[in-house]
Amino acid sequence: MMRRWVSLVGLALCVGGALSAQGGVGRAAAADGAPTILVSRQLLEAQTLAIGDDVLLSSDPSGSNARRFRIADAYEPTPDPMQLGAARLEARLHLPDLLALTADPSDPQAAESVAAINVALVDPTDAPAFARDLSTKAPGLVARATAGAEDVRPFVVLERFHLAIALVTVIASTVFLLALMVMLVEERRETVGILRLIGFRKRRILLQVFAEGLLIAVAGTLFGILFAVAWQGAINRFFQWRYDTALVFVRITPQIAWECVLRAIPLGTLASVAASWTLLRREVLSLARR
Amino acid sequence: MKALTFAARSLARQPGRAVLGVLGIAAVGALLFDMVLLSSGLVVSFRDLLDGVGFDVRVMASDAMPLAGPRITNAMSTTAGLASLPEIAEVVPFRIAEAQASGREGRSVALTLIGANVTARRPWVVVEGRDLASARREAVETSTSGARDDNRPGALLVNRHLAGGLKVSPGGQLMLRASCAQDSVLPAMVFQVVGVADFPFDDESQMTAASSFADFSRACGREGHDEADLLLIAAREGHGPEGAVQAIGRVRPDLHAFTNEQIVARMQRTGFSYFRQISAVLSSITLFFGFLLITVLLTVSVNQRVAEIAALRALGFSRRRIVLDVLCQSSLLVGTGGVVAVPLGFALTVWLDRILKAMPGIPATMHFFVFESRALVLHLILTIVTALLAAVYPMRLVARLPIAATLRNEVVS
Numbered sequence: 001m002m003r004r005w006v007s008l009v010g011l012a013l014c015v016g017g018a019l020s021a022q023g024g025v026g027r028a029a030a031a032d033g034a035p036t037i038l039v040s041r042q043l044l045e046a047q048t049l050a051i052g053d054d055v056l057l058s059s060d061p062s063g064s065n066a067r068r069f070r071i072a073d074a075y076e077p078t079p080d081p082m083q084l085g086a087a088r089l090e091a092r093l094h095l096p097d098l099l100a101l102t103a104d105p106s107d108p109q110a111a112e113s114v115a116a117i118n119v120a121l122v123d124p125t126d127a128p129a130f131a132r133d134l135s136t137k138a139p140g141l142v143a144r145a146t147a148g149a150e151d152v153r154p155f156v157v158l159e160r161f162h163l164a165i166a167l168v169t170v171i172a173s174t175v176f177l178l179a180l181m182v183m184l185v186e187e188r189r190e191t192v193g194i195l196r197l198i199g200f201r202k203r204r205i206l207l208q209v210f211a212e213g214l215l216i217a218v219a220g221t222l223f224g225i226l227f228a229v230a231w232q233g234a235i236n237r238f239f240q241w242r243y244d245t246a247l248v249f250v251r252i253t254p255q256i257a258w259e260c261v262l263r264a265i266p267l268g269t270l271a272s273v274a275a276s277w278t279l280l281r282r283e284v285l286s287l288a289r290r
Numbered sequence: 291m292k293a294l295t296f297a298a299r300s301l302a303r304q305p306g307r308a309v310l311g312v313l314g315i316a317a318v319g320a321l322l323f324d325m326v327l328l329s330s331g332l333v334v335s336f337r338d339l340l341d342g343v344g345f346d347v348r349v350m351a352s353d354a355m356p357l358a359g360p361r362i363t364n365a366m367s368t369t370a371g372l373a374s375l376p377e378i379a380e381v382v383p384f385r386i387a388e389a390q391a392s393g394r395e396g397r398s399v400a401l402t403l404i405g406a407n408v409t410a411r412r413p414w415v416v417v418e419g420r421d422l423a424s425a426r427r428e429a430v431e432t433s434t435s436g437a438r439d440d441n442r443p444g445a446l447l448v449n450r451h452l453a454g455g456l457k458v459s460p461g462g463q464l465m466l467r468a469s470c471a472q473d474s475v476l477p478a479m480v481f482q483v484v485g486v487a488d489f490p491f492d493d494e495s496q497m498t499a500a501s502s503f504a505d506f507s508r509a510c511g512r513e514g515h516d517e518a519d520l521l522l523i524a525a526r527e528g529h530g531p532e533g534a535v536q537a538i539g540r541v542r543p544d545l546h547a548f549t550n551e552q553i554v555a556r557m558q559r560t561g562f563s564y565f566r567q568i569s570a571v572l573s574s575i576t577l578f579f580g581f582l583l584i585t586v587l588l589t590v591s592v593n594q595r596v597a598e599i600a601a602l603r604a605l606g607f608s609r610r611r612i613v614l615d616v617l618c619q620s621s622l623l624v625g626t627g628g629v630v631a632v633p634l635g636f637a638l639t640v641w642l643d644r645i646l647k648a649m650p651g652i653p654a655t656m657h658f659f660v661f662e663s664r665a666l667v668l669h670l671i672l673t674i675v676t677a678l679l680a681a682v683y684p685m686r687l688v689a690r691l692p693i694a695a696t697l698r699n700e701v702v703s
Contacts, residue, residue: 187590
């Protein structure tokens with residue numbers, strides 16, 4: 001019988017040790033009552049395992065003191081941006097099985113020890129008060145809200161970074177837009193001159209430019225949002241394939257769409273008005289002159 | 291008049307438009323330059339950091355990344371065995387645990403405790419007081435029996451944050467409770483602070499302390515006794531890191547040894563992958579955006595000048611000369627914008643680097659954006675290619691311009 005040992009990266013309910021697949025033997029031993037485990041989809045694929053297979057798990061890298069388990073099912077690990085690019089070779093065991101597998105026989109407390117206890121509160125807003133009470137009543141225990149600031153810090157930083165990039169992009173786009181509008185307005189120099197000569201007031205022309213700028217900005221913004229919506233699926237699928245993860249990389253929410261609308265339309269309109277104003281300030285005759 | 295001078299005068303005729311074009315290209319170019327720096331910045335910085343510590347090889351019990359896998363057992367005998375290899379100059383067993391420390395004022399802080407036996411090289415830089423090795427020698431010398439006194443407080447190096455946080459300085463004492471396993475409940479131990487040191491892998495707010503391996507083991511009790519998270523190895527001159535890795539593989543095939551270059555390559559595939567992807571995506575978008583910007587500017591400019599171009603052709607300017615004029619305009623816009631983009635990009639990296647370095651676990655000495663001449667060359671190549679591609683459509687317009695029809699239309703209109 002050939003055994004393949006692979007390291008499993010440890011999580012709360014995972015064994016940081018070794019796994020050996022025994023294809024063929026597993027199904028034959030189906031009636032022996034081997035404890036069941038869940039394995040990550042990535043582990044299942046990487047080791048060409050199948051649901052119902054028996055595997056040997058050991059907490060020792062050499063594979064000593066291994067125990068037999070049966071794969072009950074596969075699961076998709078919780079997407080974690082901090083583990084992007086890492087192979088999620090994980091398994092989930094029933095707690096008594098994990099303790100039996102990892103406990104130090106010379107330590108009587110080992111079978112009674114866990115790394116963490118997850119608590120669901122009736123009112124989640126009580127988390128800080130609960131943590132305080134627990135720390136007072138059981139010194140040595142550390143209670144932490146799962147929505148703690150430390151856990152979300154990397155995402156806050158990434159969000160700030162993306163915002164900064166977006167800001168630079170918006171500045172570049174605004175300059176681009178302004179250059180474009182200046183050129184378009186220049187192209188209409190004669191038309192504006194004639195309109196002024198036949199009696200159109202500056203305000204009236206500016207209003208017309210404003211309406212036109214608004215229409216272009218609305219159309220451009222809508223196109224941009226629709227373009228992003230159309231591409232988000234492709235971007236997500238590419239990166240999910242690239243990193244073998246269920247993480248969602250791009251999600252265009254209504255809030256994001258509204259933020260884009262609120263920034264893009266005023267900027268677009270302002271650019272067209274600003275560009276036109278430079279033209280309207282000139283003398284009427286200089287506008288009409290060829 | 292040469293094509294470049296002619297193009298420069300054409301742009302100077304409409305300074306507002308030219309300035310806006312250059313500014314737009316500069317902003318896009320700055321972002322592109324930053325993304326080129328980001329694509330390799332972390333790798334370069336991480337390599338510098340690893341090399342700067344002074345050790346060439348890291349040895350672990352598994353092929354997991356440092357500190358992520360199981361520990362090396364029988365650390366002392368393994369260290370002695372590897373140190374005797376002719377390819378190896380020095381071996382330092384290294385162990386890390388979490389700890390709680392409290393100073394005189396009773397304030398308690400969480401910190402990272404390092405245990406390492408250092409001799410010649412050390413993975414930290416002492417900035418105040420003494421190092422652990424000299425403190426250990428002194429302890430042995432002052433002992434009446436000439437041996438180490440187990441009741442004497444262990445020597446401890448602290449980083450500046452910890453020294454400032456607990457208001458301790460060399461000569462002061464700290465109560466330290468190590469947490470060497472997940473279910474650890476160990477008693478507190480007294481340590482004497484012998485010095486303040488900078489630890490290269492500390493992040494902006496990390497509190498770190500280091501003790502000798504023996505003192506670390508005492509603080510950890512029997513948990514992980516004689517175990518090391520990794521061994522830091524310096525290869526002997528003439529053999530190189532690869533030689534050291536091969537030698538370790540020969541005598542201890544159960545251990546996993548990696549050169550700094552191999553660790554950097556692994557980090558590049560996993561940990562830094564996100565920023566490489568982000569930089570690739572943003573570079574592509576920026577290039578496309580720059581291409582669009584220049585194409586639109588030149589196309590609109592050409593469309594506005596069709597009559598002038600047709601007149602020049604009628605006067606005897608060759609098609610090649612007129613096309614060259616458009617290309618020169620594109621080159622001038624992109625060239626000027628590209629030159630402005632470099633200092634602008636540098637200024638932007640300071641801001642972006644500060645934002646990203648707030649990420650937990652990023653050593654303070656590491657940078658996301660690191661200047662390399664290779665990055666500048668790549669930036670130049672990308673900018674030149676963009677300028678050329680962006681000029682293709684307006685050049686085609688100019689080349690195919692019907693002279694007689696254009697002039698007639700111009701007169702009629």
